[in-house]
Amino acid sequence: MxxxxxxxxxxxxxxxxxxxxxxxxxxxxxxEPEPVYADILSVNAATRTVEAPREVCENVVVSQRAPTRDPHRIVGTAAGAIVGGLLGNQIGGGSGKKIATVAGAVGGGFAGREVQERIEAGQTTTTTQRQCHTVVDTQQQHLGYDVEYRYEGQVYSVRLDEAPQGSQVLMHEGEPQWHAGQAQAVASQG
CATH class of the missing domain: 1.20.5 (Single alpha-helices involved in coiled-coils or other helix-helix interfaces)
Structure with a gap:
């Protein structure tokens, strides 16, 4: 050859x-290397309760005892004493008549005072008053989503603004790619 x-x-x-x-x-x-995914374990909405105090006012009809023109009840006492004295004067004779007149005047004075107090207690006036009080409004404020995921046997937690879609997230150099991973996970499940 x-x-x-x-x-x-x-x-x-x-x-x-x-x-x-x-x-x-x-x-x-x-x-290119095969894509690596982490498993999403849980997704929970994160919220907090916010309290906001505010004042609430309303017009309320109020009944109250009418003001008295005679706080010491002199008119009732005097009228009662006069009537009691006249009635006491009708009883007995001599010195007994004088004692009965005095006793009638004293008793009539006490009775007149009590009658005036009861009459005045039943007299009321009605007015409208503005009454205010504070109420507390509560509402839930959305903070994001608490997500737990498992990668290489370890469980991690993170708070995200949006809830992840699917049950896995794409990992790149040990870091979850939440937005890219969602599109990949959805595409692989469809």
Whole structure:
């Protein structure tokens, strides 16, 4: 056999083999790694209670005892004493008549005072008053979403503005890609 044919064939075989090895290496190293996901364990809305005090006013009809013109009840006492004295004067005679008149005047004075107090107690006036009080309004304020996820056997917690979609999140260099991972997880489940 011709020496140049053997050398040429050998080089051709070696060249094709080298190309095959090079192509294998290009395929192995240029291929992107498989995506890695973390499992989402729970998603809970995070809220807090906010209290806001405010004043509420309203007009209320109020009944109250009418003011008296005679706080010491002199009119009732005097009228009662006069009537009691006249009645006492009708009883008995002599010094008994004087004692009965005095006793009637004293008793009539007490009775007149009590009658005036009861009459005045039943007299009321009605007015409208503005009454205010403080009430506390409560409402729930949304803070975000508390998310727990498991990655490589560890459980992590994070608060997000939006709830993640799906049951997994795409991981890149150990960090969750919440927005990119949601689109990938939804696409892989569909």
């Amino acid at each position: 011709n020496k140049s044919i053997v050398i040429g064939s050998t080089l051709a075989v070696l060249g094709l083999g080298g190309l095959a090895v090079g192509a294998y290496q290009v395929q192995t190293f240029d291929r």
